[in-house]
Amino acid sequence: MRITDFDLYRDLLKERSGLVLGQDKSYLLDSRLSPIARKWGYPTLDAMTDALRGVPDKDLVNDIVEAMTTNETSFFRDNKPFEMFKDVVLKYMKEGRTTRKELRIWCAAASSGQEPYSIAMILKEAAAQFPGWRFTIKATDISDQILNQAREGVYSQFEVQRGLPIQFLMKYFTQDEEKWRISNDIKAMVNYGNFNLLNDMATLGRFDVIFCRNVLIYFDEKTKASILERMGKQLESDGILFLGGAETVLGITDAFKPFPGQRGLYAQPGSVHLAQGGARGAGNTQQALA
Ligand SMILES: C[S@@+](CC[C@H](N)C(=O)[O-])C[C@H]1O[C@@H](n2cnc3c(N)ncnc32)[C@H](O)[C@@H]1O
Known part of the structure; x- marks a missing residue:
């Protein structure tokens, strides 16, 4: 060339x-x-x-x-963030939210859907412990093509073998010849839409948890800072941000600080999580949600 x-x-x-x-x-x-x-x-x-x-x-x-774009993804990718979501974030939200029984999650680079569907399966499993709660998952990506795959919710044998626990495969998927189709009730929990992270995020509303994993690595420092700063404005004051294992806010922006004791989780500087040293959720993982 x-x-x-x-x-x-x-x-x-x-x-x-x-x-x-x-x-x-x-x-x-x-x-x-x-x-x-x-x-x-x-x-x-x-x-x-x-x-x-x-x-x-x-x-x-x-x-x-x-x-x-690189659309590499898998169910429960890296596993640990999903454990933290279940054991730390859900626990914190349950204890911290006594009046607004709602959890709005944004999956900001959703690719072919494995990440938002992993979150949906966790929420489905935890639902009995959240009576009267409303969970919403907004899943966005810049690529219409990959979003169409995500909406379809059909995965190859190889894809379901990467990270998806066998009991979830049996419970939430049906086999369709060589492929596996995710159940309609899990699919219905995720609302897909095209969104470019360079655009105005105010149109998306506010969130309690944002997953922005394995996409910032493709941007330069200025773009990373701009995305994180704009995300900060869309996150509730006690909200939590998840980044990928190779991503950080350190040296890029002051809009977020690392969540004490929980690698890959970030909270806003004035947040209750930092004031409490992460004690409410992070310190009590032994009593985590089942
Ligand atoms: C490597 S995948 C990460 C998928 C998932 N978050 C994970 O960690 O497994 C990165 C995704 O970011 C999307 N992407 C790249 N640039 C974007 C942008 N400017 N706005 C929104 N999505 C973007 C790509 O289309 C791709 O699906």
């Missing part, structure tokens, strides 16, 4: 999605964009690149951005 072409795609991706394309990833352009060029009827990738220099078709640009 010509250097000027690389620059064009790097700038387009950065502007439309925040994704940073390093020179070391230039090989991805050929492999991921050649199928897009074919789909759009261009004889070569160079021909598509030349067309992009004019007034680019919005749908073509979306296809390019989608093709360059």
Whole structure:
């Protein structure tokens, strides 16, 4: 690929999605964009690149951005965050919320749905301990294509073997030839929508818990800070943010601080969690929800 072409795609991706394309990833352009060029009827990738220099078709640009996103995910990915959600966050919310019996969760880079459905299964299992509570899960992603897969809720044998406990597979999925289909009641707990993390988050409303895992790693520091700061405004004052294992707020923004004793969890600086040293939820994991 010509250097000027690389620059064009790097700038387009950065502007439309925040994704940073390093020179070391230039090989991805050929492999991921050649199928897009074919789909759009261009004889070569160079021909598509030349067309992009004019007034680019919005749908073509979306296809390019989608093709360059990494959608890697799995059920209960890394396991520990989901244990903390069940044992620390739910416990805290149950104790801390005596009047507003509601939990609004935002899964901000939902990919093909394994993360929001993992959360939904945990909530379903815990429901008996939350009489009268309302749980909502908003799951968003920049890619319509991946959101359609998520909405469908159909997974391969390989996908359900990665992290999903066998008892959950038996309880919440039905086999459909080679595939596994998630049950309608779990599906109904998740509300999907397209949302670009660069956009105004106020339109989404406020949340008690935000999962923003394994997406900030693709952005530069300024974009990370902007996303985290805007997320802070959408989180209730006692809300909790989950980041991926390779992600942190440290050195990026003061909008969040690490949740005491719980790796990967963050709370806002004035939050009750930090004032109590995380004591209410984190200190009592032995008495965690079953
Ligand atoms: C690696 S996946 C992470 C999925 C899941 N959170 C997990 O940890 O398993 C990253 C997801 O972020 C999405 N993404 C990338 N840039 C985005 C943006 N600007 N706004 C919203 N989603 C974005 C991608 O489409 C992809 O599905």
